[in-house]
Amino acid sequence: MKKSRKAMIIRFVLENIFSFGERKEFNTLPNNRLKTLESHKYDVGDFHLLKLSALYGANGAGKSNLFKAMFLLQKLVLDQKIPFPLKESQFKFNKGKDIPQLLAVEFIQEGTPFYYGIELIGERVATEELYISGLGYQKDRLLFDRKTDKNENTTIQYADEFQNDEKFRLLNSILLEEFVEPKQPVLKLLANRDNKFLADVKNAFRWFSETLQIITPSSRPMALAHRIDVDSEFKHYAEDMMCSFNLGIASLTTEKSPIEEFFGKDNENELNELIKRVEESPKKMVGVRIRTGDEINLVKENGEIWAKSLKVGHKGKDGVEVKFDLIDESDGTIRLLDFVPAFKSVISEPKVFMIDEIERSIHPLLIKELVKKFSHDPKTKGQLIFTTHESNLLDQELFRQDEIWFAEKNQDGATDLYSLSDFKEHKTIDIRKGYLNGRYGSIPFLGNFKDLNWHEYVTQQEPTL
Template sequence: MLLRFAAENVMSFKNAVEFNTFPSSKSHSHEWHKMDCGYVTALRMSAIYGANGAGKSNLLKCIALLKSLVGAEKMGEADIAEDLYFKLDENGKNTPSELAVEFFTEGKIFYYHLRFNRQEVFEEELLLSQKSKDIRIFSRKDNDINVSGDYLRPGGKDDFIEVFMNAMNRIVRPDMLALSFFGKYYPEELPAVKEAYDWIRRLQVVLPTMRIGYLPHVLDGDSEFAELVNSIMPELKTGITKLGVRKEILNEDEVRGNTTMTKAINAAKEHPGTPQMLMETHNNEISNIVVEDGVPYIKTLIAVHTNYNGDDVEMKMDMESDGTRRLIEYMPLLYAILKRDNVFVVDEIERSIHPIMIKTLMSKISENRDAKGQIIFTTHESCLLDQSIFRPDEIWFAQKDVDQSTQLYPLSDYNIHKTANIENGYLNGRYGGIPFLSNLSDLKW
């Protein structure tokens, strides 16, 4: 579970700004949304609103950036396109950016903090959060790294610890994260660091340009998932009565010369049982290539409609609307949130989807009292501002300050009655987070 995330001097965040999932003492609805995380409690849903350009997407981009940095061998591989500092302050260029995250995993609460720029890490630390006093697992200042002997598995061997740390200070370069290095290369020596590393790597960040492309393979191999999907699809009234998979043995001679297909086939052979994504490259369909029992298969997603005679009619996915395809891509996300302790961070969750459909989807997650996962998303869709779906402390707003920096605050900062129509209040500007436009008559419109 994600507990807190903070950013400073990065993108549109000038001073340190924090987003958190802690419940407010003012909010008492949807008690089943509260999840025990050691000595604290976290909420499993969060919706972030804001005007265009207010910076709500930047919060999610910062989370994606942290995941990318942790997953990279060195900072240059994280594909940072340009300097990230807050560019509307002349002091920002000479000040490092900072990201911090607190999360719950494996029965522990970790806090990870990073101070950096595009080329190097200046400070880094991983703490084990405790109710009374936090415990430092490792800390780093420039290239001086210190690891607590209590968290080094061969504990009690002072000579080993000294040799280990001397080696680390020579090996870990300025453009490498110590968390990544320890998590990848020393998981047995530093198991607590590996747990934190794995959690950040498992974070599921879904930006508008990303596609979820393993659906055919999952639908084919997981009957419980297929049952859930096909119980929900008819309710969404897209015309699809169920989703299916067309599974065919792949004839390699027929695709010889197709670079994309050949590359996917070779990757599937190297990793049997692991699907290779073919998004809109095989006859504009959603397909996976996977090798099972030594045989290469192509699995293609199909939509089944019912005609006026009650007969099933299969249709290719390129015949479905963008909104329908987007809904279908959300099915693995929905399943993972209901069944597993995954954390999903989704930007523009309503993109191309009708308000009633996205409201139905969010209601399914909200109403399920056994859901194990967490979802945090940005949206402009005001129909989701409904107290039957969200608690006031699960709704956040992004707004630009006078210096054009992004500020974040929850709806629970206001006194919200449980019967209040928060959608109307939001659209009337009562809580902020909306665009304030010039008077069009003054512009002679």
């Protein structure tokens, strides 16, 4: 199979977690009957994947839970421990504590398709498996299959060529005896081994550590000050993008000073702790939040540690430019700054960006233009997947029908996932109008709201302040 795209997501499967009861799947596979927006189909050899997906749903329908589950799967893999939100996160209407929770993802990394799945029972990693996926055309090829029983005994099965190698068998016995823990996944542990048999495992791990990028509603711009300081091309791109939003922004600059000068020497213990964090970080850089709310990048360069902060330039009526701290900017401006590196990456690199509530704090017309820019660009390389309530984006000139997904609670209180392409609508129909009229479900049911008599609960005059 030829491989022209290096890194993408194919599907995400989850079961018995948050609002998902029965097994549900989200995927980026195109519907073959649809012939619109052909440029949205990335060629990955013998099949195609879509570059854009939007997930709609009423408040409480569970659309953000899909992203939350992927975010926690990523943390589970990278941190090698079960994140706190995953504990006690079973679907509440399921009875019994021994029902497994499944998180599984099929993806492509460096041209190789993988399937990685993990099952949790309580805080035990009951099953963890990694395969090179056959994509339905060939047989899947085992890389490892880990089992941990209720007595917390762990075994790992590998492909025959692994298990027949004496040195690898010795390595595996050491890992099982000294490193493998019942509550921890082993993907990162195996990926960090310098062994020829684990090259594919290392490659699969990079999808979680490098390719997958998740932006939550509470995300703040990360490492922008440093990148603008050292990358002139990115600085010009960031300024052009922010200026095009017509927010009154004239420039983006970095203010830089030695760490001792920035924080002062009054609290030597705190200063030493920050220096230690920088020295121990793989990239010699950490982000810290200071009392004003601004994030400062601490970076070691040329043997010295610097504190870098982002400054946003605005021009007044007399043309004089004044520098503002990030904390002085609106929530919408900060949210857009978070998108600057995201869109730079997703248009030029094979990255997977998942953005929860993409329209948060941003004007509807502005977010539509941003999505339109990505939709109509034939040279993009990454995938953009987001949740939204913004009905103005429901436009068949921006999306294929198989790129629009809905989340809706069923009668059992569980989240259901389905695509607009399931409805077989004509390519000229006004899908925004149909959505708002409830044609596809996934909207709030407001039938009883008009009957709410909220004055009934007012028993006395409210106190004045």
